[in-house]
Amino acid sequence: MKMKVRRVIDLSHTIMEGMPVYPGDPIPKIVPFSNVKEKVSSLSKITLGSHTGTHIDAPRHAIESGVSVDGVSLEKLMGEAVVLDLSHVEPGEAITFSDLQQHEVKEDDIVLLFTGMGRRWGDEKFLTNYPYLSLDATEWLVKRGTKAVGVDWTSIEKYGGKEHPAHDKLLSHNIPVIESLVNLDVVKGTRIFFICLPLKLKDTDGAPARALAIEFET
Numbered sequence: 001m002k003m004k005v006r007r008v009i010d011l012s013h014t015i016m017e018g019m020p021v022y023p024g025d026p027i028p029k030i031v032p033f034s035n036v037k038e039k040v041s042s043l044s045k046i047t048l049g050s051h052t053g054t055h056i057d058a059p060r061h062a063i064e065s066g067v068s069v070d071g072v073s074l075e076k077l078m079g080e081a082v083v084l085d086l087s088h089v090e091p092g093e094a095i096t097f098s099d100l101q102q103h104e105v106k107e108d109d110i111v112l113l114f115t116g117m118g119r120r121w122g123d124e125k126f127l128t129n130y131p132y133l134s135l136d137a138t139e140w141l142v143k144r145g146t147k148a149v150g151v152d153w154t155s156i157e158k159y160g161g162k163e164h165p166a167h168d169k170l171l172s173h174n175i176p177v178i179e180s181l182v183n184l185d186v187v188k189g190t191r192i193f194f195i196c197l198p199l200k201l202k203d204t205d206g207a208p209a210r211a212l213a214i215e216f217e218t
């Protein structure tokens with residue numbers, strides 16, 4: 001087998017102290033636990049919410065009996081992805097079924113939604129003001145046989161609602177959600193080989209993940 005990697009585009013945010021988190025989520029802390037100068041080696045103690053930075057929502061995030069992140073099928077999190085350019089959608093606006101249906105989405109595609117919010121990551125006001133997925137958009141994604149859905153903003157759900165219909169719709173169909181991707185501008189409007197691997201946290205609702213677009217030599 002001949003398969004040479006030409007370029008890897010990192011679609012993940014850097015996890016660090018002071019990074020933005022969804023309002024109310026745990027604040028990331030990374031502190032030295034031991035130091036190579038004083039002890040044999042350097043180690044850090046890390047405290048994170050399970051939805052810190054670029055992360056996966058497992059079905060259990062919205063559904064009590066849903067699959068936890070360690071049980072999400074890895075086949076769903078890698079393979080051909082289509083990156084839809086939805087940069088016309090403003091923060092606070094819905095992405096609707098008619099926004100999506102203008103694009104070619106095939107069965108078993110991973111669908112990544114580019115809005116440009118990834119570049120606004122450091123700006124606090126966009127933690128509560130971002131585009132969201134309408135229910136008819138999530139229904140369309142389910143009907144198309146989408147394998148996973150990824151977005152470049154904080155949450156697929158409209159901010160401030162008491163319910164979470166977008167999460168319920170996708171996660172009840174075992175479609176994992178990837179939130180807070182970045183660098184989708186590099187690949188917007190194209191098809192890519194995508195891989196996104198969450199930490200294997202037992203019985204957990206989600207996990208930080210490293211997400212990549214990989215270009216191979218042809």
Ligand SMILES: [Zn+2]
Nearest residue numbers: 051057179206
């Ligand atoms: Zn999440």
